[in-house]
Amino acid sequence: MTMPSSLPASRLITELQSFGIRLADPRVGAPSRRGGAGPSDHKAVTVDGRTVMVPVHTAGAFASPYMADAPDAEGASIVRRDGVALGRVSFPRVPRFYALQTMDGVPYSKIAVLHGADVLATTVLQTCIRYQSRTKTCQFCSIGQSLAAGRTIARKTPEQLAEVARAAVLLDGVRHMVMTTGTPSTPDRGAAILCESAKAVKAAVDLPIQGQCEPPDSDAWFTRLYEAGIDTLGMHLEAVTPEVRARVMPGKASVPLERYFSAFEAAVPVFGRGQVSTYILAGLGDSREAILEMAERLIVLGVYPFVVPFVPVSGTPLEDHPAPSPAFMHDLLSAIGGMLKRAGMRASDSKAGCGKCGACSALSSFEE
Numbered sequence: 001m002t003m004p005s006s007l008p009a010s011r012l013i014t015e016l017q018s019f020g021i022r023l024a025d026p027r028v029g030a031p032s033r034r035g036g037a038g039p040s041d042h043k044a045v046t047v048d049g050r051t052v053m054v055p056v057h058t059a060g061a062f063a064s065p066y067m068a069d070a071p072d073a074e075g076a077s078i079v080r081r082d083g084v085a086l087g088r089v090s091f092p093r094v095p096r097f098y099a100l101q102t103m104d105g106v107p108y109s110k111i112a113v114l115h116g117a118d119v120l121a122t123t124v125l126q127t128c129i130r131y132q133s134r135t136k137t138c139q140f141c142s143i144g145q146s147l148a149a150g151r152t153i154a155r156k157t158p159e160q161l162a163e164v165a166r167a168a169v170l171l172d173g174v175r176h177m178v179m180t181t182g183t184p185s186t187p188d189r190g191a192a193i194l195c196e197s198a199k200a201v202k203a204a205v206d207l208p209i210q211g212q213c214e215p216p217d218s219d220a221w222f223t224r225l226y227e228a229g230i231d232t233l234g235m236h237l238e239a240v241t242p243e244v245r246a247r248v249m250p251g252k253a254s255v256p257l258e259r260y261f262s263a264f265e266a267a268v269p270v271f272g273r274g275q276v277s278t279y280i281l282a283g284l285g286d287s288r289e290a291i292l293e294m295a296e297r298l299i300v301l302g303v304y305p306f307v308v309p310f311v312p313v314s315g316t317p318l319e320d321h322p323a324p325s326p327a328f329m330h331d332l333l334s335a336i337g338g339m340l341k342r343a344g345m346r347a348s349d350s351k352a353g354c355g356k357c358g359a360c361s362a363l364s365s366f367e368e
């Protein structure tokens with residue numbers, strides 16, 4: 001159950017995503033995630049009917065001025081700032097499919113997890129060529145941490161993904177799926193693994209899928225991905241200026257921005273306008289102007305710029321890097337929301353994936 005907050009939802013969401021939240025009862029809602037790709041160290045929180053990912057395990061969250069009381073009998077919690085009640089939120093329940101395991105004893109939750117309200121998310125390949133060297137790793141990434149802690153498995157087979165996807169749709173009403181991958185050493189940069197995984201899931205259940213990988217060596221992969229059942233494609237810039245890319249993602253920056261742009265140009269005609277997207281982490285050093293300029297360029301190409309606040313994840317080289325301020329995010333997202341509106345591009349028109357889910361950023365609330 002969700003109740004309206006006394007702050008506008010977009011404002012409360014940007015504040016909670018920047019500062020994080022302290023929980024009077026850390027066991028509330030679905031289990032939070034530590035390590036891994038995607039919204040790590042976060043918990044899903046529902047604010048005014050929108051489920052968003054909010055940091056709970058980061059150093060910033062431990063010092064957050066925001067605190068959620070233990071939930072009442074209806075599952076709603078009061079959120080306070082410095083002790084003053086601001087509104088009520090709720091926490092999505094533990095998904096039913098988490099109780100299941102495969103015939104060979106692998107818990108479903110090690111194969112895929114629930115993100116936001118209704119997204120099944122998996123990292124098909126939990127290893128990455130970029131992660132193996134301190135000098136090459138993306139400084140914000142924790143893909144190896146959940147693997148080292150035994151919370152996931154290194155390679156999810158197509159059969160396992162199909163089994164879990166089917167259960168998540170039937171038991172928990174999951175509506176779309178995100179398949180990301182660490183980057184393998186092959187020139188397709190993970191596209192082949194996404195193809196075989198998507199084929200297996202689509203054969204088992206009718207579920208829109210977003211694939212996420214680095215731009216592959218050949219544009220021919222875009223048609224193969226689409227024909228395999230990938231409905232939308234994410235190729236994530238993360239940072240937009242060459243200096244910031246080289247500093248925070250020295251390995252991945254070896255794929256030049258020009259390749260991202262040629263890949264976007266080739267992928268949009270295959271998947272459709274607004275069905276190709278990119279993740280941009282605001283707060284890593286790119287200026288407001290640089291991010292806005294990039295967003296404009298992407299929108300012209302038909303690429304959805306999913307701008308999210310950077311969250312310093314514990315155990316990563318950037319764990320002490322500050323998160324962007326709520327004012328910076330509010331200003332940035334309202335400007336991008338205006339651009340998207342003028343271009344007639346909306347997150348809700350996306351068939352699957354992060355833009356449609358929107359739990360890691362308040363961006364879609366600025367499109368309204």
Ligand code: SF4
Pocket residue numbers: 038039053115116119121178353354355357358359360361
């Ligand atoms: S926006 Fe993407 S990464 Fe964030 S919770 Fe949704 S599906 Fe997961």
